[in-house]
Amino acid sequence: MENLLLSVSHYEEEARRKLSQHDLGYFAFAAGARETMKENCEAFKRKNNHCLAQRFTKDAPRKLTELWRFRPRILKNVSRVDCSTEVIGSKIPFPICIAPTAFHRMCAPEGEFCTARAAESLGVGMAVSLWSNKTMEEIASEVPNCIKWCHVQFIKNRIVTEHFVRRAEQNGFKGFIVTIDEPVFRNRTHRYEDEKPLKFETSIVSIKFVEPEEPAFVAFTSWMDGSAEWDSIDWLKGITKLPVVIKRILTDKLWF
Numbered sequence: 159m160e161n162l163l164l165s166v167s168h169y170e171e172e173a174r175r176k177l178s179q180h181d182l183g184y185f186a187f188a189a190g191a192r193e194t195m196k197e198n199c200e201a202f203k204r205k206n207n208h209c210l211a212q213r214f215t216k217d218a219p220r221k222l223t224e225l226w227r228f229r230p231r232i233l234k235n236v237s238r239v240d241c242s243t244e245v246i247g248s249k250i251p252f253p254i255c256i257a258p259t260a261f262h263r264m265c266a267p268e269g270e271f272c273t274a275r276a277a278e279s280l281g282v283g284m285a286v287s288l289w290s291n292k293t294m295e296e297i298a299s300e301v302p303n304c305i306k307w308c309h310v311q312f313i314k315n316r317i318v319t320e321h322f323v324r325r326a327e328q329n330g331f332k333g334f335i336v337t338i339d340e341p342v343f344r345n346r347t348h349r350y351e352d353e354k355p356l357k358f359e360t361s362i363v364s365i366k367f368v369e370p371e372e373p374a375f376v377a378f379t380s381w382m383d384g385s386a387e388w389d390s391i392d393w394l395k396g397i398t399k400l401p402v403v404i405k406r407i408l409t410d411k412l413w414f
């Protein structure tokens with residue numbers, strides 16, 4: 159019972175205990191100046207809702223407070239609760255899945271196998287990052303019953319992207335999750351507590367034909383296609399029958 163992790167902060171404490179400062183920095187320190195992460199946390203604290211309210215609504219701090227507080231319904235029969243739902247064609251027992259995140263081997267030697275096993279044991283889905291330490295083939299063979307989606311970022315040479323698509327199809331992946339908010343590789347130096355850049359020496363990315371050493375990784379990042387637009391999504395939909403989901407649409411004004 160001692161090590162039971164009951165809340166997000168318990169997981170954070172555990173990670174602090176287990177990971178080096180460098181690795182913890184990668185996983186825990188969000189992107190950019192951490193503004194979104196801070197705002198997300200603050201949004202659930204009543205005392206800070208005022209500043210959020212000023213930002214998002216004209217004059218309604220109270221309204222926003224209501225918006226962000228959980229209002230439990232009481233005296234409802236909860237003796238039998240069914241949270242199951244369907245996500246990208248797969249039935250899951252509750253509506254939480256694993257977003258694509260890179261480099262799981264920084265947390266555990268078996269990398270994405272651990273995450274996939276966790277997803278499998280709970281019956282939820284896992285989006286396998288393009289920047290994984292295990293290949294799609296390895297994950298599919300080691301954890302065959304995990305519901306897996308393939309993370310896509312467009313590569314300048316579309317043959318390479320198509321190669322990923324075919325491998326995902328052949329390995330039982332159930333769809334594609336396209337990241338659209340990082341068309342080019344970002345400098346992540348600022349993400350680490352010790353301000354040192356991330357080292358990739360432990361990383362074999364999921365791309366079989368890219369060697370694990372850093373120069374090849376850097377080469378791959380330069381292949382990312384910053385010119386991709388909506389027609390790239392049409393192209394992807396045209397080459398596969400599996401569902402294509404766009405990750406990170408934040409507003410319906412995205413068209414402009």
Ligand SMILES: Cc1cc2nc3c(=O)[nH]c(=O)nc-3n(C[C@H](O)[C@H](O)[C@H](O)COP(=O)(O)O)c2cc1C
Nearest residue numbers: 184185186188257258259260287288289309337405
């Ligand atoms: C350590 C880390 C690695 C990530 N790697 C990827 C990635 O490889 N591909 C991707 O599309 N998103 C990646 N993300 C972004 C997450 O999938 C997710 O969009 C982000 O954490 C924001 O989710 P939230 O708004 O629910 O907090 C990563 C995030 C973190 C913290």
